[in-house]
Amino acid sequence: EQRRALEGIAAVLWERRLRQPGHGPADHAQVLSDELEQLGVRDQAFALEEVVREAIAATAGLASARGVHLNLNVQGYPEAFADEAITRQLLISLLGLLVQHGDHGDIEVGLRHEGRWALADFVAPGDGPEDLEMQLLTPTRLATHLGGQLTLEPSEAGLRVHLRLPTAQEETVAIVDDNPRTLRLFERYLEPYRYRPILIQDSAKALEQIHSVRPGLVILDIMMREVDGWGILQALRTDPATRDIPVLICSVLNDAQLAESLGAAAYLRKPVSQGELVRALDQARQARDAEPGRPDRRPPASG
Numbered sequence: 001e002q003r004r005a006l007e008g009i010a011a012v013l014w015e016r017r018l019r020q021p022g023h024g025p026a027d028h029a030q031v032l033s034d035e036l037e038q039l040g041v042r043d044q045a046f047a048l049e050e051v052v053r054e055a056i057a058a059t060a061g062l063a064s065a066r067g068v069h070l071n072l073n074v075q076g077y078p079e080a081f082a083d084e085a086i087t088r089q090l091l092i093s094l095l096g097l098l099v100q101h102g103d104h105g106d107i108e109v110g111l112r113h114e115g116r117w118a119l120a121d122f123v124a125p126g127d128g129p130e131d132l133e134m135q136l137l138t139p140t141r142l143a144t145h146l147g148g149q150l151t152l153e154p155s156e157a158g159l160r161v162h163l164r165l166p167t168a169q170e171e172t173v174a175i176v177d178d179n180p181r182t183l184r185l186f187e188r189y190l191e192p193y194r195y196r197p198i199l200i201q202d203s204a205k206a207l208e209q210i211h212s213v214r215p216g217l218v219i220l221d222i223m224m225r226e227v228d229g230w231g232i233l234q235a236l237r238t239d240p241a242t243r244d245i246p247v248l249i250c251s252v253l254n255d256a257q258l259a260e261s262l263g264a265a266a267y268l269r270k271p272v273s274q275g276e277l278v279r280a281l282d283q284a285r286q287a288r289d290a291e292p293g294r295p296d297r298r299p300p301a302s303g
Contacts, residue, residue: 043192045168046080048165055088055092068106069106080167080168086142087165090146094161108122116166116169118164118165123155123159125158136150147193147194173195174210174218177200177219182221189277215245217281217285221250246285246288248264248284250277251267251269268280
């Protein structure tokens with residue numbers, strides 16, 4: 001209870017600090033980025049319901065003082081795969097803002113599982129999303145850092161905040177690079193996350209292996225001896241079986257515009273940090289999953 005109280009106090013004080021003069025959106029983004037970089041990432045599978053209940057307990061005193069009731073409805077067993085501590089801070093910050101925004105009313109919290117995502121919906125009384133848009137910068141950036149997404153929209157009850165977090169399901173990533181050191185480095189980069197790397201050093205066999213594995217994403221080098229990355233990218237984009245797989249180009253060359261024209265989802269200049277690589281994968285995955293009619297390219301279950 002003491003830990004939850006301290007987390008609640010920290011969330012409230014943090015929001016007040018960001019609203020003080022000299023802490024505009026740009027400053028806020030940099031301070032938050034520095035803090036997250038210092039914390040590091042400890043992704044793991046956890047029950048979303050338990051963390052939401054902890055956040056509700058942390059904000060219960062504030063809610064009671066304002067005459068706000070927090071109601072939780074859970075469908076199934078939604079499990080997320082993210083940094084549990086950062087998720088808790090996100091939820092405490094979000095609930096604290098919603099409680100302060102809507103005096104004397106009910107806040108409905110709904111949890112469920114849908115495909116690759118663990119979903120949390122927060123419906124609260126209020127005048128409209130424009131009142132909260134700037135205040136939600138912190139939880140929105142935390143959601144993005146977790147590989148998820150937070151959106152705000154009006155509803156009949158007032159407003160609705162929709163949070164989605166990745167599930168514990170692994171995402172297969174094919175990494176095509178003829179440099180074994182780069183392959184090992186990227187493998188270490190992705191180890192703490194939900195991405196399962198498939199290492200492909202022989203570029204001549206890359207297309208065959210990608211067809212066999214059916215990865216959700218591809219990271220592709222350009223300068224390779226047998227078959228260069230441009231040829232592989234064009235082949236992937238023109239083949240109906242692979243054209244929907246997002247391809248991230250990662251090269252020492254500066255050809256971002258050419259990569260985009262050939263259908264690459266992102267372009268990364270080497271050397272690439274762990275944070276840059278994971279953020280690019282998260283963004284490409286989110287863009288892919290947001291498109292209607294996108295086929296499910298998860299590998300078939302074994303056995």
